[in-house]
Amino acid sequence: MLPLGVSMLWETSIDPSTALRERFGFEGVDDVEAWVSASLAEHWQIAVARCTRIVVSDHNAIVWAETDQGPVVVKWSYGEFRFPALDASTSLLRVLGEQGVPVAVPISLVGGHERVVIDAPAGALSVTVLPVLTGQWLDTADDIAVRSAGASLARLHRALSDLGSDDWTSPHGEVHVKKRIENWLSDRDRGFAPDASRRLREFLADLPELDESAQLVHNDFRAANILTENSRVVGILDFDEVRTDPPVLDLAKASVYLGTRFTEWRPIPVSVRRSFRAGYEQVRPLSSAAAQWFDVLVLWHSLAAVSDENDSAGWMSEL
Structure with a gap:
């Protein structure tokens, strides 16, 4: 299991809190929790109780959150050049899930899409929400x-x-x-x-x-x-x-x-x-x-x- 709080997925040359601040503009777990809570309430109608883990990986981050719909994973990226590919790969998950492949099928937004671009402190993020798979x-x-x-x-x-x-x-x-x-x-x-x-x-x-x-x-x-x-x-x-x-x-x-x-x-x-x-x-x-x-x-x-x-x-x- 990845550690509680903020950590780096694979990079070892930068402090996790520094990466969180410099790459995404968040000052810490509380700051992330407030932004995630507001974003999921607006776009997914999901109520967040708390965020437990935040993992930073290059221009991406993964957040584990406890919500009124069960545990979820919030994934985002600030790499705008990758937004179209991320849209496609996220939609692909739904198609594979319908074929019985064991993947985390994205939780649909209020409008029915799988990803959305949301303003964050350091710029726009492409965001999707997935159920937590256990194993x-x-x-x-x-x-x-x-x-x-x-x-x-x-x-x-x-x-x-x-x-x-x-x-x-x-x-x-x-x-x-x-x-x-x-x-x-x-x-x-x-x-x-x-x-x-x-x-x-x-x-x-x-x-x-x-x-x-x-x-x-x-x-x-x-x-x-x-x-x-x-x-x-x-x-x-x-x-x-x-x-x-x-x-x-x-x-x-x-x-x-x-x-x-x-x-x-x-x-x-x-x-x-x-x-x-x-x-x-x-x-x-x-x-x-x-x-x-x-x-x-x-x-x-x-x-x-x-x-x-x-x-x-x-x-x-x-x-």
Whole structure:
């Protein structure tokens, strides 16, 4: 559970109260509580009893509040450039909820929308209100839960495949996956693991054509965004990073970052990665070409995660 009061989600170089004030203009929990109470009463007709937790993450914040409609989460962002994408991803939650995907379906405003832009002390915020989902963050030491997570990602991919991407993501230039990796190797590889970079180049040369079309994918499927109960997934959180990609790329990225939570970023053992993939393929088997791509994509994401020349977190140790 995240701490009571104000905290940072993953940043460690700034005091939480300072970030709350400088980024959003709030002087503390009481100030946030007053603003949240007024905003939810006006736009949602929800009465707030108190705010218990405030978590700041870059240009976003999450507030847990006790209300007359039960516990809710209030999420906001001051990143105006992201407002259209946030509108789309929030509406997407309702569609997925109607298909039975375990997501927090937004609580509608009085006018029926899922998000609204509200003035705050430091400028406009895009705000949505969600019910609180109960459960524990995914424990990657629990093999049954890991397999359940893999199956849940596969079911999510199936649900997302039925939705056109243009209505749910902001426009961006889609680059062929092989070209994307080649561009990364030439422009962004920091050279911390030269042998792995060489292997990646060699593998790319022999890959077959990827027979998966790009579709909507979660793009941030990991322990911090997966809730479980009795080793079964009961909640998938945070669709703010949704984008279009081949599903195997999303699976590979999730396989690398599955165990990460907030400031805890370390790889999972190969055995856990295998269980996660096995759970996925019970629902959505990979083609022969996608299976070959999976191994290369895991190498790429692991290589990209290396943050220093000693690979102190051990991202390459499981390859």
